[in-house]
Amino acid sequence: MDKDTAEILIRTGPGTPMGKLMRRYWVPALLCSEIPEPDCPPVRVKLLGERLLAFRDTQGRPGLVEEFCAHRGASLFLGRNEEGGIRCSYHGWKYDINGRCLELPSAPQIAPKVRIKAYPCVERGDIVWAYMGPAERRPEPPELEWCLVLPSHRYVSKRLQQCGYLQAMEGGIDTTHASWVHRYELDTDPMHKQAAANKYIKADRNAVFDIEEVPHGLTIFGRRNGEPDSYYWRITQWVFPWYTLIPPFGPHALGAHIWVPVDDANCWAWNINFFPDKPLPEDELRAMKEGKGIHCRYVPGTFVPAANPDNDWLVDRSAQKNGRSFSGVEGFAIQDASLQESMGPIQDYSRESLVPTDKAIVMARRRLARAVQDLEKGIEPPALDPGSQRVRSASVLLDRSIKAHEWSRTALGDIQKEPIYTV
Ligand code: FES
Numbered sequence: 001m002d003k004d005t006a007e008i009l010i011r012t013g014p015g016t017p018m019g020k021l022m023r024r025y026w027v028p029a030l031l032c033s034e035i036p037e038p039d040c041p042p043v044r045v046k047l048l049g050e051r052l053l054a055f056r057d058t059q060g061r062p063g064l065v066e067e068f069c070a071h072r073g074a075s076l077f078l079g080r081n082e083e084g085g086i087r088c089s090y091h092g093w094k095y096d097i098n099g100r101c102l103e104l105p106s107a108p109q110i111a112p113k114v115r116i117k118a119y120p121c122v123e124r125g126d127i128v129w130a131y132m133g134p135a136e137r138r139p140e141p142p143e144l145e146w147c148l149v150l151p152s153h154r155y156v157s158k159r160l161q162q163c164g165y166l167q168a169m170e171g172g173i174d175t176t177h178a179s180w181v182h183r184y185e186l187d188t189d190p191m192h193k194q195a196a197a198n199k200y201i202k203a204d205r206n207a208v209f210d211i212e213e214v215p216h217g218l219t220i221f222g223r224r225n226g227e228p229d230s231y232y233w234r235i236t237q238w239v240f241p242w243y244t245l246i247p248p249f250g251p252h253a254l255g256a257h258i259w260v261p262v263d264d265a266n267c268w269a270w271n272i273n274f275f276p277d278k279p280l281p282e283d284e285l286r287a288m289k290e291g292k293g294i295h296c297r298y299v300p301g302t303f304v305p306a307a308n309p310d311n312d313w314l315v316d317r318s319a320q321k322n323g324r325s326f327s328g329v330e331g332f333a334i335q336d337a338s339l340q341e342s343m344g345p346i347q348d349y350s351r352e353s354l355v356p357t358d359k360a361i362v363m364a365r366r367r368l369a370r371a372v373q374d375l376e377k378g379i380e381p382p383a384l385d386p387g388s389q390r391v392r393s394a395s396v397l398l399d400r401s402i403k404a405h406e407w408s409r410t411a412l413g414d415i416q417k418e419p420i421y422t423v
């Protein structure tokens, strides 16, 4: 990718072209459980390069405001969350979730004129989402399938990934890597084992791609050899601007990610497992909480993975040599994170050498770049209508004569009516 396009895609701070595009969507900000009750301690949140503060007011409403007090710029992180607002500890100025100054003790007459930046929030799918764009353009809240299922049917985690969102998200639309870095753990991980898919993924390391541009983004059809009369298809959905839906593995829960910029060199990797129609089994839920599958273990008290760039992702050379792990890094999530972080905080896109198996990545970049250009011309971004986000991934064996994109029109057309397709 040329340097100019890369600059457009990776910079997401206020006023940047990609920053403007992303601010037209609801932004996943933090877990609801990080601000568990009214008047609980506030939490610092950095999103799209902006330093913000989340808190839950006395009525239980979540708020996301700029971190710093309008008076002298002290951090409201040190403030007191009390009686309907957050009060700066320095001189007592107090703000509500809408950023209005409720009290300014030394000059009360000025209070009505003072505001700090505040973004509207909604809670959905165990996540507090914020809308950081122009007020008159606010879309309806997201309706991805996992957002709408019962809480017992879903598990949501997040981890800090120390690289730009784009190189992280590109791992989510690149099915080829599953045949390599994840190959030895497909059969042992509690959320991947016993899936027939594993056999095909391991046997055929050169998926052939067929990619369709769709209103929500891209549907990516990755074809591998299946049985003698069939192909094995992994069908991934990429939904504007940062959602990926992972093709399922056998009987296990469906999986999804969101890749949200913290700033240009860090992102939140959100990880979701869910069933549309039944609770997660207890043993799988326990495994997710222990960091298996697409989740991870943490440095205690943080969302930084225990295996991170500072400790070389705890790479285990004997596990690598003995065939317990392809790269020596443990667990799907950190296998991905380690390789993506190893590219550097912001990958040098001018030095890569893309090949046909990278077609999905190329198309996603083109669509993002086009959406940025369109927005500058006044054309509305894709997939703002939440109905268009109601799509599903699939993992399926199809007769060799069947065209997967034609099959998907019915099988993945109305997810309310169709079963989950998974092998
Ligand atoms: S700096 Fe916040 S009240 Fe003075």
Ligand SMILES: [Fe+2]
Binding pocket: 171, 177, 178, 182, 332, 336
């Ligand atoms: Fe992966």
